[in-house]
Amino acid sequence: xxxLRQGIKLDELEKKLIQTALQxxxxxxxxxxxxxxxxxxRLYSMMERFELDI
Numbered sequence: 001x002x003x004l005r006q007g008i009k010l011d012e013l014e015k016k017l018i019q020t021a022l023q024x025x026x027x028x029x030x031x032x033x034x035x036x037x038x039x040x041x042r043l044y045s046m047m048e049r050f051e052l053d054i
Contacts, residue, residue: 015050018043022052
């Protein structure tokens with residue numbers, strides 16, 4: 001509710017979640033993907049979409 005009221009878009013939220021998972025996993029993409037419940041391949045795809053360093 002609060003996030004929607006603040007006007008945060010889904011893309012922004014996804015990007016932030018990926019960045020946070022990568023920080024918490026110290027850059028380990030396999031760990032980050034597990035944290036997010038997605039495959040490593042999907043993580044790479046999303047990182048590319050959001051122009052994050054791969």
